[in-house]
Amino acid sequence: xxxxxxxxxxxxxxxxxxxxxxxxxxxxxxxxxxxxxxxxxxxxxxxxxxxxxxxxxxxxxxxxxxxxxxxxxxxxxxxxxxxxxxxxxxxxxxxxxxxxxxxxxxxxxxxxxxxxxxxxxxxxxxxxxxxxxxxxxxxxxxxxxxxxxxxxxxxxxxxxxxxxxxxxxxxxxxxxxxxxxxxxxxxxxxxxxxxxxxxxxxxxxxxxxxxxxxxxxxxxxxxxxxxxxxxxxxxxxxxxxxxxxxxxxxxxxxxxxxxxxxxxxxxxxxxxxxxxxxxxxxxxxxxxxxxxxxxxxxxxxxxxxxxxxxxxxxxxxxxxxxxxxxxxxxxxxxxxxxxxxxxxxxxxxxxxxxxxxxxxxxxxxxxxxxxxxxxxxxxxxxxxxxxxxxxxxxxxxxxxxxxxxxxxxxxxxxxxxxxxxxxxxxxxxxxxxxxxxxxxxxx
Amino acid sequence: xxxxxxxxxxxxxxxxxxxxxxxxxxxxxxxxxxxxxxxxxxxxxxxxxxxxxxxxxxxxxxxxxxxxxxxxxxxxxxxxxxxxxxxxxxxxxxxxxxxxxxxxxxxxxxxxxxxxxxxxxxxxxxxxxxxxxxxxxxxxxxxxxxxxxxxxxxxxxxxxxxxxxxxxxxxxxxxxxxxxxxxxxxxxxxxxxxxxxxxxxxxxxxxxxxxxxxxxxxxxxxxxxxxxxxxxxxxxxxxxxxxxxxxxxxxxxxxxxxxxxxxxxxxxxxxxxxxxxxxxxxxxxxxxxxxxxxxxxxxxxxxxxxxxxxxxxxxxxxxxxxxxxxxxxxxxxxxxxxxxxxxxxxxxxxxxxxxxxxxxxxxxxxxxxxxxxxxxxxxxxxxxxxxxxxxxxxxxxxxxxxxxxxxxxxxxxxxxxxxxxxxxxxxxxxxxxxxxxxxxxxx
Numbered sequence: 034x035x036x037x038x039x040x041x042x043x044x045x046x047x048x049x050x051x052x053x054x055x056x057x058x059x060x061x062x063x064x065x066x067x068x069x070x071x072x073x074x075x076x077x078x079x080x081x082x083x084x085x086x087x088x089x090x091x092x093x094x095x096x097x098x099x100x101x102x103x104x105x106x107x108x109x110x111x112x113x114x115x116x117x118x119x120x121x122x123x124x125x126x127x128x129x130x131x132x133x134x135x136x137x138x139x140x141x142x143x144x145x146x147x148x149x150x151x152x153x154x155x156x157x158x159x160x161x162x163x164x165x166x167x168x169x170x171x172x173x174x175x176x177x178x179x180x181x182x183x184x185x186x187x188x189x190x191x192x193x194x195x196x197x198x199x200x201x202x203x204x205x206x207x208x209x210x211x212x213x214x215x216x217x218x219x220x221x222x223x224x225x226x227x228x229x230x231x232x233x234x235x236x237x238x239x240x241x242x243x244x245x246x247x248x249x250x251x252x253x254x255x256x257x258x259x260x261x262x263x264x265x266x267x268x269x270x271x272x273x274x275x276x277x278x279x280x281x282x283x284x285x286x287x288x289x290x291x292x293x294x295x296x297x298x299x300x301x302x303x304x305x306x307x308x309x310x311x312x313x314x315x316x317x318x319x320x321x322x323x324x325x326x327x328x329x330x331x332x333x334x335x336x337x338x339x340x341x342x343x344x345x346x347x348x349x350x351x352x353x354x355x356x357x358x359x360x361x362x363x364x365x366x367x368x369x370x371x372x373x374x375x376x377x378x379x380x381x382x383x384x385x386x387x388x389x390x391x392x393x394x395x396x397x398x399x400x401x402x403x404x405x406x407x408x409x410x411x412x413x414x415x416x417x418x419x420x421x422x423x424x425x426x427x428x429x430x431x432x433x434x435x436x437x438x439x440x441x442x443x444x445x446x447x448x449x450x451x452x453x454x455x456x457x458x459x460x461x462x463x464x465x466x467x468x469x470x471x472x473x474x475x476x
Numbered sequence: 477x478x479x480x481x482x483x484x485x486x487x488x489x490x491x492x493x494x495x496x497x498x499x500x501x502x503x504x505x506x507x508x509x510x511x512x513x514x515x516x517x518x519x520x521x522x523x524x525x526x527x528x529x530x531x532x533x534x535x536x537x538x539x540x541x542x543x544x545x546x547x548x549x550x551x552x553x554x555x556x557x558x559x560x561x562x563x564x565x566x567x568x569x570x571x572x573x574x575x576x577x578x579x580x581x582x583x584x585x586x587x588x589x590x591x592x593x594x595x596x597x598x599x600x601x602x603x604x605x606x607x608x609x610x611x612x613x614x615x616x617x618x619x620x621x622x623x624x625x626x627x628x629x630x631x632x633x634x635x636x637x638x639x640x641x642x643x644x645x646x647x648x649x650x651x652x653x654x655x656x657x658x659x660x661x662x663x664x665x666x667x668x669x670x671x672x673x674x675x676x677x678x679x680x681x682x683x684x685x686x687x688x689x690x691x692x693x694x695x696x697x698x699x700x701x702x703x704x705x706x707x708x709x710x711x712x713x714x715x716x717x718x719x720x721x722x723x724x725x726x727x728x729x730x731x732x733x734x735x736x737x738x739x740x741x742x743x744x745x746x747x748x749x750x751x752x753x754x755x756x757x758x759x760x761x762x763x764x765x766x767x768x769x770x771x772x773x774x775x776x777x778x779x780x781x782x783x784x785x786x787x788x789x790x791x792x793x794x795x796x797x798x799x800x801x802x803x804x805x806x807x808x809x810x811x812x813x814x815x816x817x818x819x820x821x822x823x824x825x826x827x828x829x830x831x832x833x834x835x836x837x838x839x840x841x842x843x844x845x846x847x848x849x850x851x852x853x854x855x856x857x858x859x860x861x862x863x864x865x866x867x868x869x870x871x872x873x874x875x876x877x878x879x880x881x882x883x884x885x886x887x888x889x890x891x892x893x894x895x896x897x898x899x900x901x902x903x904x905x906x907x908x909x910x911x912x913x914x915x916x917x918x919x
Contacts, residue, residue, distance in 0.1 A: 306581075
């Protein structure tokens with residue numbers, strides 16, 4: 034019997050736990066699910082005979098060592114910054130590891146040691162990062178095999194709200210970590226265009242958009258998603274002149290978000306010492322250089338040099354930024370204050386459905402013709418628990434664990450799903466779970 | 477005999493150590509100077525009979541406890557982030573503490589414990605923060621005593637290069653921590669104007685300037701210095717409609733620095749994974765949205781929408797940003813890369829002299845007239861060791877220690893020099909050291 038230790042029983046782990054429990058008898062697995070809240074873990078295990086819920090604290094060294102030493106594989110679905118604690122323990126007790134998060138610099142440092150210990154630390158095995166890498170590598174490999182000369186690869190992904198639940202002017206609701214949405218883009222954003230590497234500072238990020246069409250869902254805007262450049266080497270695309278990973282939003286979202294950035298409301302680099310003595314109106318007003326008395330939406334429009342009927346101003350009005358309610362968070366950053374408003378206004382409500390969109394576009398030359406291939410996946414969630422986000426982020430990690438336990442992965446060390454021994458069986462399995470890509474060739 | 481422990485024997489401690497050694501016999505002090513480099517500490521003690529140099533590591537718990545337990549007072553001139561380690565030890569061994577740095581949130585938390593232990597943790601006892609607070613409180617108190625109704629208080633300070641050593645188009649050289657200069661303004665910047673609190677996001681900070689004249693030195697530009705708002709309460713100025721602490725630069729500096737901010741070169745929030753594989757030219761080019769082939773200064777001018785003869789472009793040309801030399805720092809932030817260029821171009825050279833300028837301006841109503849008082853201090857350094865910066869930052873801390881050891885300070889806890897028992901004797905002593913304010917009344 035193989036012991037699987039899952040750390041983290043948050044909403045994101047729903048599909049992951051369900052999948053693993055479903056295959057536990059067939060594969061002879063025993064699943065231990067640890068969470069700081071025993072109740073949360075118990076709810077997900079739901080009395081399954083091959084599962085056990087435990088109260089787990091990642092910062093408790095003794096418990097971390099005890100639980101990880103008993104496991105054949107650890108799946109860390111805790112906050113990204115916590116994976117490294119699991120990883121170091123996994124190295125000590127010779128245990129494989131799976132995460133759905135980006136490889137952090139600290140995690141990357143463990144590559145050599147993990148490899149020499151014969152261990153697999155499979156990271157970026159979620160939706161984005163995860164399925165996006167797999168579909169991209171599948172498409173790119175196929176084009177190369179057919180002697181296509183690639184000159185552009187672009188990968189787009191968005192966690193959005195399904196059209197029938199889309200009832201606010203932003204076309205957006207929180208279907209994933211709200212804080213991460215507010216902080217999106219605060220860090221390095223790079224891509225390659227016309228053979229040149231371009232960095233986009235945060236200040237310009239949400240102005241730097243492309244528009245794409247998604248079959249059946251219409252038009253979306255895309256803005257650069259983090260640092261695409263390190264993937265050129267990982268994907269064997271060093272010589273490609275155009276390469277871009279991007280995040281999708283409904284049209285109009287990015288320009289309105291850019292307005293909030295311009296005012297200064299998304300900043301997370303400093304705290305406001307007296308934040309809990311201010312109203313939201315005081316707070317927003319303090320960012321507007323010229324106001325007289327009580328700030329109004331008109332003052333925001335003047336500052337942004339927009340007419341008051343502008344779509345951006347309509348979106349800002351919807352947020353009701355200028356409320357006379359006290360901010361309840363002491364010593365808050367602007368991002369935290371904004372988040373407290375957005376959590377109400379962008380709430381993913383009971384009965385709402387979410388939508389995941391992933392699209393890979395590759396342009397290449399073949400037989401002296403320019404061609405384009407588009408591979409698209411859309412997945413609709415069902416309600417608040419079985420969301421498309423938790424499903425598409427959790428199932429890949431579960432499949433990754435299965436492939437490792439079945440000895441189907443050759444590579445060792447800190448890896449991402451860019452090799453065919455991972456992405457071929459994983460994409461096939463994802464398809465059987467309903468995560469299906471449609472391919473279209475143009476030109 | 478009283479034991480004084482000075483931590484940190486860097487350039488900033490020069491005047492501090494000299495002052496304390498000078499008074500050591502008269503006051504019956506023994507001075508221990510600890511630094512990670514024993515040699516640096518030995519050079520400053522220079523065999524003085526009432527001094528001792530030791531090798532000191534703030535992160536060595538045992539040594540920290542041993543040395544601090546023996547001291548009557550600790551003066552921490554280490555990096556700002558290190559003071560808290562000394563402070564916690566001082567609390568344990570009932571030792572007073574002096575620093576020339578801003579009160580950090582962690583330091584502020586110790587206020588109650590320090591006060592109830594009868595200890596003085598005197599912070600912000602340098603130049604800025606330090607002398608600026610003292611001159612401001614002196615001036616404000618005087619005006620209030622004469623029944624003046626204050627409506628504006630502004631405090632300006634700059635560490636600059638002396639006119640005879642000012643030989644580059646920026647009018648600036650590094651006379652203080654270069655990294656802090658590059659990062660200046662990255663954090664909260666707030667002040668009060670016309671009764672309203674205003675925040676200035678970093679993106680707009682260097683456009684948000686005032687101009688002031690300094691007798692004998694001409695015109696300077698000022699930009700907001702950190703968060704002025706908490707000082708309103710500390711200075712008893714809660715009701716004043718205009719309050720502003722600012723940093724001085726030569727005219728033209730801020731608009732050119734703003735250009736570097738706009739390009740994205742001062743960012744310290746992310747690292748560039750492949751920085752050491754790039755040339756400086758590659759790096760700058762990656763921030764310019766549209767370039768064809770090799771980037772030129774003309775591309776920068778186009779991006780900034782400036783003519784190539786513009787003063788900003790002249791300053792940028794001087795920095796020689798577009799050099800084909802490899803960046804030697806791995807995994808560097810943009811700020812670190814820019815710093816590596818500026819350290820060469822803004823080098824405070826052998827034979828150069830620096831200049832400190834501090835000016836307090838108070839406007840008030842008195843006998844139905846609007847009046848203004850300006851209090852100015854300028855101090856010129858002599859060469860690279862006895863700089864105005866190290867002198868004006870070090871002497872206040874030394875005086876603070878003297879006042880504490882002479883039992884002249886009443887308040888206990890984490891304090892700043894805003895009370896007359898501190899600023900009156902300290903300003904008098906500063907004057908005898910050559911740090912002299914001139915007062916002028918207008919209107």
